[in-house]
Amino acid sequence: MSFRVHVRVMPRTGLLDPQGQAVEHALSALGFAEAGGVRIGRAIELEVAAASRGEAETRVRQMCDKLLANPVTEDYLLEVEES
Amino acid sequence: MLNVAVVRFPGSNCDGDALRAAEQVGANAYFVWHRDTGLDGADIVLLPGGFSYGDYLRAGAIARFSPIMQAVQRHAAAGGPVLGICNGFQILCEAHLLPGALLRNAGLTFVSKPVDVVVEQTATAFTSAYEPGARLRLPVAHGDGRYVAAPDTLRLLEAEGRVVLRYVPSSEGSPFQPNPNGSANHIAGIANGLGNVVGIMPHPERAADSMLGAGDGLGFFTSMDAKVPSP
Incomplete structure (x- = not known):
């Protein structure tokens, strides 16, 4: 089976996110003063061949821990869908 | 004669300067390629600055898995000296040879200018030629x-004296803006527990030739010795 996995890597809460802050200021300058708490991360999509959804998720978690996210500064979320 | 291997990754751009700085102190310096699996008998390894693998994903994240880094890991584990400069520091953090990580500058801009730093730890493989507390003016470009x-x-690094370089606080009258990137505790460089692995953001190899008007970085290279001074 093949799965499409969406990985969302975000800067860990509490760490300074200067990109998010800059975008928040820019939104405010454009008249979107209601926007707050802007944080900028990274989205990664990949196809994974696996026997089951659970196996796909386990493997992608290993990929995140080893390469796709930095455990010192980032957290990640996964979404797995059959493709 | 000291054998000094300068690792070249695709995207390294301070490799030539690092090689020349090592040669200036009389070392037998040579390049090794990221696909190489051995260090050709190196006593010392330099990971130069640049943008290895285009900084894709995160700075240093891909370089960490290159074949040569397995050899660098073995060299470091055996107590061999390794200096990571700028991108080299980022690679050492990604490779878990040093703790922590290097993130986007707080001001979001690329910073290229001289900064003043203090040498806080001289019992490392690359700072023994300096006096403790020495102030250096070194270029940063990151x-x-x-x-x-x-x-x-951070507490452990401070308690164990593993902060090697620190940006001079503005209150001390440096003409240069202190801490160019917002780093924690104004840290500009750290060492591992043994002092054989050192990572720094400033570029001593760009300040190692008095003909170019700056010699403050030369001490990193004159410090080089196959054995590491004990802390």
């Missing part, structure tokens, strides 16, 4: 130089 680490890690 977009991702904001050192961060877990609070426990």
Whole structure:
């Protein structure tokens, strides 16, 4: 089976996110003063061949821990869908 | 004669300067390629600055898995000296040879200018030629130089004297803006527990030739010795 996995890597809460802050200021300058708490991360999509959804998720978690996210500064979320 | 291997990754751009700085202190310096699996009998390894693998994903994240880094890991584990400069520091953090990580500068801009730093630890493989507390003026040139680490890690680094270089606080009258990147505790460089692995953001290899008007970085290279001074 093949799965499409969406990985969302975000800067860990509490760490300074200067990109998010800059975008928040820019939104405010454009008249979107209601926007707050802007944080900028990274989205990664990949196809994974696996026997089951659970196996796909386990493997992608290993990929995140080893390469796709930095455990010192980032957290990640996964979404797995059959493709 | 000291054998000094300068690792070249695709995207390294301070490799030539690092090689020349090592040669200036009389070392037998040579390049090794990222696909090489051995260090050709190196006593010392330099990971130069640049943008290895285009800084894709995160600075240093891909370089960490190159074949040569397995050899660098073995060299470091055996107590061999390794100096990571700028991108080399980022690679050492990604490779877990040093703790913490280097993130986008707090001001979001690429910073390229001289900064003043203090040498806080001289019992390392690359700072023994300096006096403790020596002030150096070294160039920085980076977009991702904001050192961060877990609070426990920062406490440990401070308690064990593993902060090697620190940006001079503005209150001390430096003409240069202090801390160019917002790094934790104004950290500009750290060492591992043994002092054989050192990572720094400033570029001593660009300040190692008095003909170019700056010699403050030369001490990193004159310090080089196959054995590491004990802390």
